[in-house]
Amino acid sequence: MHLAVSLAQGEAPSGVQADAGLDFSLLARFVQKAEAAGLDMVLLADSAPVAGGDAWSRQVPFEATTLLAALATVTSRIGLVAAASTVAHQPYNLARRFASLDIISHGRAGWNATMVPDPREAANFSRPEGFSRDDFRRRAEEFIGIVQGLWRGWDADALLFDKSGGRFFDPEKMHLLDHKGEFFSVRGPLNVARSPQDTPVLVMSGLSEHDMEIAARFADVILLDEPLDAKADDLKRRALGFGRSPGEIKVLMNVAPGAETAAGPDVIADRLEEPFRSKSCDGFNILMPPVLSVLDDFVGLVLPELRRRGLLRSDYPGATLRSHLGLAGEEEQ
Amino acid sequence: MTAHRRQMKLGAFLWATGHHIAAWRHPQAHVKAGVDIDHYIRLARTAEAAKFDMLFCEDAAGVREADVNIASQTSRSIGFEPISLLAALAVQTSHIGLVSTASTSHNEPYGLARTFLSLDHLSGGRAGWNLVTSASHIEAANFGATGLRPHADRYERAREFAEIVTGLWHGKLDGASGSGHDGQCFSVRDPLDLPRSPQGAPVMVQAGASDVGRDLAARTADVVFTAAQTFEEAKAFYGDLKGRLAAYGRGPDDIKIMPGVAPVVAETESEAREKYEELQELIPDDVGVALLSSYLSISDLSRYPIDGPLPELPASEGMQSRQALVIEQSRRDNLSIRQLARHFAGARGHWRIVGTPAQIADELEARFEGGAADGFNVMPSYFPGELDAFAALVVPELQRRGLFRTEYEGRTSREHLGLKRPA
Ligand SMILES: Cc1cc2nc3c(=O)[nH]c(=O)nc-3n(C[C@H](O)[C@H](O)[C@H](O)COP(=O)(O)O)c2cc1C
Numbered sequence: 001m002h003l004a005v006s007l008a009q010g011e012a013p014s015g016v017q018a019d020a021g022l023d024f025s026l027l028a029r030f031v032q033k034a035e036a037a038g039l040d041m042v043l044l045a046d047s048a049p050v051a052g053g054d055a056w057s058r059q060v061p062f063e064a065t066t067l068l069a070a071l072a073t074v075t076s077r078i079g080l081v082a083a084a085s086t087v088a089h090q091p092y093n094l095a096r097r098f099a100s101l102d103i104i105s106h107g108r109a110g111w112n113a114t115m116v117p118d119p120r121e122a123a124n125f126s127r128p129e130g131f132s133r134d135d136f137r138r139r140a141e142e143f144i145g146i147v148q149g150l151w152r153g154w155d156a157d158a159l160l161f162d163k164s165g166g167r168f169f170d171p172e173k174m175h176l177l178d179h180k181g182e183f184f185s186v187r188g189p190l191n192v193a194r195s196p197q198d199t200p201v202l203v204m205s206g207l208s209e210h211d212m213e214i215a216a217r218f219a220d221v222i223l224l225d226e227p228l229d230a231k232a233d234d235l236k237r238r239a240l241g242f243g244r245s246p247g248e249i250k251v252l253m254n255v256a257p258g259a260e261t262a263a264g265p266d267v268i269a270d271r272l273e274e275p276f277r278s279k280s281c282d283g284f285n286i287l288m289p290p291v292l293s294v295l296d297d298f299v300g301l302v303l304p305e306l307r308r309r310g311l312l313r314s315d316y317p318g319a320t321l322r323s324h325l326g327l328a329g330e331e332e333q
Numbered sequence: 334m335t336a337h338r339r340q341m342k343l344g345a346f347l348w349a350t351g352h353h354i355a356a357w358r359h360p361q362a363h364v365k366a367g368v369d370i371d372h373y374i375r376l377a378r379t380a381e382a383a384k385f386d387m388l389f390c391e392d393a394a395g396v397r398e399a400d401v402n403i404a405s406q407t408s409r410s411i412g413f414e415p416i417s418l419l420a421a422l423a424v425q426t427s428h429i430g431l432v433s434t435a436s437t438s439h440n441e442p443y444g445l446a447r448t449f450l451s452l453d454h455l456s457g458g459r460a461g462w463n464l465v466t467s468a469s470h471i472e473a474a475n476f477g478a479t480g481l482r483p484h485a486d487r488y489e490r491a492r493e494f495a496e497i498v499t500g501l502w503h504g505k506l507d508g509a510s511g512s513g514h515d516g517q518c519f520s521v522r523d524p525l526d527l528p529r530s531p532q533g534a535p536v537m538v539q540a541g542a543s544d545v546g547r548d549l550a551a552r553t554a555d556v557v558f559t560a561a562q563t564f565e566e567a568k569a570f571y572g573d574l575k576g577r578l579a580a581y582g583r584g585p586d587d588i589k590i591m592p593g594v595a596p597v598v599a600e601t602e603s604e605a606r607e608k609y610e611e612l613q614e615l616i617p618d619d620v621g622v623a624l625l626s627s628y629l630s631i632s633d634l635s636r637y638p639i640d641g642p643l644p645e646l647p648a649s650e651g652m653q654s655r656q657a658l659v660i661e662q663s664r665r666d667n668l669s670i671r672q673l674a675r676h677f678a679g680a681r682g683h684w685r686i687v688g689t690p691a692q693i694a695d696e697l698e699a700r701f702e703g704g705a706a707d708g709f710n711v712m713p714s715y716f717p718g719e720l721d722a723f724a725a726l727v728v729p730e731l732q733r734r735g736l737f738r739t740e741y742e743g744r745t746s747r748e749h750l751g752l753k754r755p756a
Contacts, residue, residue, distance in 0.1 A: 024424060024455055061527050063451035069420035070455050073374070088444045092394055092475040100414035104370045104421050123522040124443040128515075159411070161357075161364045166617060168357060168364075171405040180478060187474035191396050193368050193411040 001276050001311045002250055002283025002325060004081075005034055005298075006043040007060070007290045027060070027067070028074045030290055037299040038315060040324040041079030043112055043203070043285065044068055060290070065097050072105035079321030081110035081203050086143045087121050087131070092186055094143075095150035099192035102200045107320035110201035110221070113144055115211045139183045141214045144202070146186050148218060149177045151199040153189035197320035198329065217242045220327055221250045228253055229280040250325055253280075256287040257298065265301040272302075273311060338735050341701045342589050342708025342750055343728075344389040344432070344558075345380035347373065350408045351715030352595055354624055354678040355615035357408035362715035367412040370421060376717055377422045380429055383724035384738050386749045387430030387461065388422065389538075389558070389710055390415035394439050395472035399632070403623040416448055423456035430746035432461035432538050432556075438487050439467060439476045442497035443521050449535045450502060450527050458531030458745035462498070463538035463558060466491045466546075468630065468651035484650050488545040490518045495537070495553045501525050502534035503755055532745035533754035542570065542654030551577035555752050556589045558710050560655065560682045562662055567592055567684070567705035589707040589750055594697070595680035597687040597714055598722050609687045612714055613675060621674035628655050628682055639671045658682050683712055690726040697727075698736060 007030075031042050046064035060067070064082035071080055082101070084094055094111070102109040117136040122128070131139065158173035177188030204215045205223035212231070215222050216238035224231055228251070236246035253275060257268050275281050288294050306312040322328040350357035350366045357364050366372050377388055392415050398404035415433040423431055431452060435445055445462070453460035466487040467473070473481040482490070493516050500506035506514055506524060513522040539546070539554035550557050551574060561567035570592075575585045597612075599605040618639065626634040629643075630651030637644050643663045649656045659682060663673050679685055686696050700706045713719035731737035742748045 028424075061451070061454045063448050063527070065417060066420035066448060066451040066455060069417040070424040073370070073421045073425055088441070090439060090476055093440065096394065096414045097417055100417040103368055103413065104417060106370075120523065123520070125441050126519045126521070128520050128522070154411070159368070163358045163360070163364060166358060166406050168408045169405050169410065171401045174401060174405075174410070185474075185478040186476075187395070187471065189396060189410075191393065191410055191412060192414060 001272070001306065002040045002252060003312065004041045004043055004079075004252060004283070004285045005039055005295070006254075006285055006287045007045055024062070024067075024070060026292070027062075027290060028071060030292060030295060031071050031075055031078060031080075033292065033295055033299060035075050035078035037303055038313065039078060040283070041081050041110065041321060042071075044071075044080070044082045046083040046085070065101060068101050068109065069104055072101065072108065075108075076106075077108075077316045077319070079108045079110060079201065079324055080105055081112050081201065081321075083112040083114055085114060085118070085121060086140045087117070087125055087127070091143045091146040091184055092150065092188075092190075095147040096190055096192055098147075098200045099151055099190055099195060102195040102197065103193065107196035107322070110203050110321055111147070112203040112205055112223075113140070114206040115140060115204065115208065115214075116206035137210060137214070142181045142183050144214070144218050146177065146179050146181075146184055148199060148202065149179060150186070150188055150190040151195060153177060154194040156194050156198070159193060197322040201321050201325065201327070213238060216244075216249070219249060220322075221252060221325065223252050223254055223285050224281070225254050226275070229275075229278070232280050248327065250282040250327070252283045252285045254285045254287060257302070258288070258294070265305040268302050269305040269309065269311075272306065273309060276311065340738055341697065341706070341731070341736055342386045342556075342591055343737065344387045344591055344708070344710040345376070345385045345720060346389045346391070346593065346710045346712045347376060347716070348391055348712070349412050351719065352680060352683075352712040353612045353714040354407060354620060355612055355617075356715035358615040359612060359715045361718045363717060364408070366716055367408065370413070370418075372717070373413070373418060373422060374425045376720055377426050377429065379717065379720055379724055381426050383728045384741060385429055385711075386708070387432045387746060388419065389463070390419065390433045392434035392436070392463075392465070393467070393469060393472055394436060395469060395475050397469075397471070397627070398623060399471055400623060403620055406617055406620050416452060419460070420452055420455055423452060423459065426456075428459070428741045428744060428749075430459045430461055430536065430749060431456055432463055432536065432746075434463040434465050434540070436465050436467040436472070437491040437494040438482065439472060440494075442494045442519055443501065443525075446498040446501040447525050447527060449498075450525060450530055453530045453532065453535045454527065458747070460530075461536030461538050461556070461746055463540055464491065464495060464549075464554070465540055469627075481650065484543070484653060485545065488541075488549060492549055492552075493518050495549065497521055499534065499537065499553060502530060504529060532747045533756075536746045536750065536752065546654065547574055547577060550574060550588070551583070552581050554588055555747075556591060556750065559590065559592045560658060560684075561592050561705075562658065562682070562684055564700060564703065564705055566658070566661075567700055568703065571705050586751070587753065589752070591708045591710045592700075592706050593680070593683035593712050594709045595683050595685040595712040595714060596693050596723060596727065597685070597719070598690060598693055598726050600689065600726070602688050602692065605687045605689065609679070609714075613679065616675060616678045618671065618674070621678045622670060624681070625659070625670070625674040625677050628652065628677060629659055630656055634670065637670060640669045643668075643670060643673060655682055679714065680712060690730040693727050694730040694734060694736070697731065698734065701736065
């Protein structure tokens with residue numbers, strides 16, 4: 001079973017004491033604990049101005065990709081996934097940021113591409129009229145394709161570092177993208193080397209029915225709200241249509257066990273075991289406020305129960321996020 | 334040591350394997366710099382231990398050379414994206430400023446303002462943004478099919494961009510109260526969703542030296558990064574820029590002018606010369622000529638005889654100030670294309686000094702005291718060796734002369750630089 005934790009946007013569960021001042025050291029401790037517990041990855045939401053909301057995200061004074069870079073230097077195993085929107089960035093810049101994060105983290109970075117258009121965001125990015133749902137989707141699809149194309153612009157063995165011969169890289173192993181599409185035109189290549197884990201992990205979330213096709217084509221990890229049996233099957237079937245194997249996509253179900261912690265670890269473990277055994281998902285994305293005591297409860301009570309039931313590995317199988325997720329090439333698994 | 338002597342500011346300009354175009358081939362250069370974060374953490378700590386004001390990163394959202402054969406003979410086509418690099422360094426250092434270049438031509442102001450503010454929070458008030466307008470066709474081709482926008486348009490966009498970013502940082506742009514921004518190039522509705530900067534606002538740096546570039550700097554910059562070869566050029570630029578400040582209600586101390594300097598230092602002068610010659614020997618001619626072409630904003634300098642003079646060149650839509658600087662140098666010293674190319678390959682048009690710690694300190698002191706600089710952006714020829722050498726040999730010499738700090742003045746970039754905290 002794969003497990004991720006999300007620093008959730010939303011209210012703290014009642015009765016939970018919020019940690020004072022969400023500074024970097026608190027977030028670092030949170031992620032280090034998640035790493036010590038062997039979780040696959042932490043998902044960092046990116047705050048956006050939510051009308052009238054007093055969301056947790058507002059208390060995180062960081063933009064997600066910069067936060068990821070900082071966290072990468074104080075952890076060594078856990079995967080780090082940052083949300084970044086297709087409206088707030090240009091594909092070249094975003095591909096480059098994540099490629100760089102992947103090298104900084106030695107192959108532990110992922111991009112969570114959310115598919116929910118935020119009209120408020122568009123208004124801050126010189127698009128006061130926003131996007132139609134359909135334009136947003138086609139633009140996002142083109143965007144993601146460019147990003148993944150740029151991530152593959154350098155072959156893994158392109159860099160020669162040949163000082164005496166005077167060749168830094170092999171020109172044959174650098175590829176222009178030369179993309180010309182409906183919304184973007186991008187020459188490439190990226191000026192960041194190939195990822196240590198081949199490409200950063202692409203996580204997709206906030207999917208509507210219409211987005212399933214895009215997710216099946218591009219995503220490594222898909223986050224779905226429950227109930228999801230039919231959707232998970234459907235996604236894997238569609239992936240076959242794009243020449244991918246069903247195992248190349250991991251479907252994680254969003255759960256917010258918050259209030260149930262009081263009900264005891266058995267109840268929560270049952271709730272995770274059932275959909276996992278019935279193969280309707282590959283694991284879970286646990287939504288939790290960035291509060292150490294909430295993580296402590298989950299790690300201290302629920303994880304041992306899952307391990308007792310043989311549902312959870314006890315250590316990281318490799319060094320990269322892809323290897324944690326069972327998505328790495330043969331040489332790394 | 335005099336208590337209140339004006340002291341120079343120093344930036345440690347990080348770039349790939351080094352600033353010399355052939356740096357990566359030097360036996361002591363760390364050739365894997367562009368894929369090794371630990372290397373950068375080490376450089377950052379060296380610079381911080383030497384009390385540098387800031388780490389400075391250049392940027393280009395694209396490879397530098399159009400010709401892949403040329404590119405493959407340099408180390409400049411891969412590296413870290415600087416904002417993520419500095420975010421990683423932010424939590425591995427405690428005092429040094431963190432300045433990254435970012436283009437107004439290939440970003441949107443809201444996103445960039447937010448990202449730099451996040452870097453500022455991660456570092457406890459040590460972030461800075463070096464505003465550039467980007468003069469490269471290769472970069473432009475990564476952001477649309479229409480090519481490089483004309484010089485004047487790029488600066489028009491830059492002016493509006495800077496106004497929005499500072500408005501957001503200073504909390505003066507708030508759509509909720511009806512003062513969102515609706516302009517020629519951009520519209521922004523909301524204030525930023527992050528708390529105010531620990532230093533009031535990240536430091537604004539600017540590089541760009543044409544007439545419009547200087548005006549924009551006089552209006553918005555806290556620090557100006559510039560290139561000058563001779564004392565006279567540097568002094569003229571310094572006087573001109575400081576002279577423009579009054580028009581914007583600012584005083585001469587509100588802006589720190591920090592020209593680039595590429596030192597090659599060793600205990601003895603002959604060792605320093607040897608070190609420099611060793612690097613010069615590693616430059617392939619075609620790489621040198623291609624680099625020179627790019628600074629002249631001309632694509633095909635290689636079709637002129639390499640031992641002949643520089644041809645007449647049309648006015649540029651690219652880097653006007655750097656083109657003028659190169660042409661001026663070629664006339665002044667009567668240099669052939671080959672000589673000019675080799676000269677520029679070492680420091681890309683920046684001032685280079687080769688010598689002992691005392692000689693280098695003398696030169697820096699002369700420009701600093703002579704009204705040509707408030708400090709310098711130091712461009713080591715290769716990493717880590719030449720940064721180590723500057724920190725170990727030149728910094729103590731400057732400190733002995735009372736020209737450079739021995740302790741940081743505070744914790745934020747503005748405190749080190751002696752800049753006012755914005756209201
Ligand atoms: C000292 C200096 C450093 C610069 N560094 C960069 C850089 O790192 N990236 C970039 O895209 N442009 C850089 N530029 C280019 C400027 O932003 C600008 O695009 C160019 O100089 C044209 O403007 P100008 O004619 O006003 O100089 C630099 C310019 C100067 C003078």
